[in-house]
Amino acid sequence: MISKTDTSLLNWIYKHVIDFTDENDNSGLTWESTNKEALSFMNGIPKKEKVQKYGVYSAKSYLFVVDEFDDIKEGLQKGVLSEKTCKMIYTWNSEIGRENWDMDDVMYALYPALGRHISRNFFYATIKNLVDLGVMECVNPETEHGRMYIITEKGERVLGLL
Template sequence: MIHKTDSSLLNWIYKYVVDFTLENDKSGLTWESTNKEALSFMSRIPKKEKVQKYGVYAAKSYLFSVIEFDDLKEGLENGLISEKTCKMIYTWNSEVGRENWDMDDVMHALYPAFGRHISRNFFYAAIKELVDLGVIECVNPKEVHGRMYIITEKGERVLGLR
């Protein structure tokens, strides 16, 4: 993982994205290029192509090698990329036959206390049970993804917060 403002960005792009010594290189980058020129080049490449062709994903401030799960894991743990983004990258990787990590790896990085092979249904069932008990409530129940929950007065009493 590399921050887009790092001075080594250009070398990182040369390592993972483009080899400007090739005859058919159309990147326009050279060893004298600036970070700004390198970022401009990267921004012109569609996300899916970056992942599938170059093995790179660009988040807001960082670039990740999607071939190496450790980079993705660091992004997940620091909240720089989401589970949804990982699913998208995983799908794109699978389409080109690049699968050296799977969603179990992602779930383990997000929820290490629950072990390696955790089912998301476990969380949904637990949340539903807490809602049914009146301990928490959903503030946006019509949303399919990204539902948010808050603790109720009953939940505060149960947890001794009141």
């Protein structure tokens, strides 16, 4: 993972994304290019193409190679990536056969206390039960994916009893 403001961004792009010495290169970048020009070039590439062609994902203030799960895990831990973004990257990688991690890895990175290979249906069914009991509440129920939940006052009282 590399910060977009890192002084070695240009070298990183040359290593992972382009070879400006290639006669077919149309990036317009040279060794004299600035980080701002390099970042502008990266931001000009559609997300799906960046992931599928170069294996690079851009999020918030970081760029990283997405076919390495350690980078995905680091992005999750830093809050740079969401589970929804991981699903998107996983799907795009799968379409072209670039894959060495799966959504079980992502779920474990997000929720390590639950262990590997836990059924997501079990996890969501459990949350639904807690919502039905009034212990948790969905703050964005209109959202189909990426719902967020909070503990209710009743939930805080129940947790206080445990």
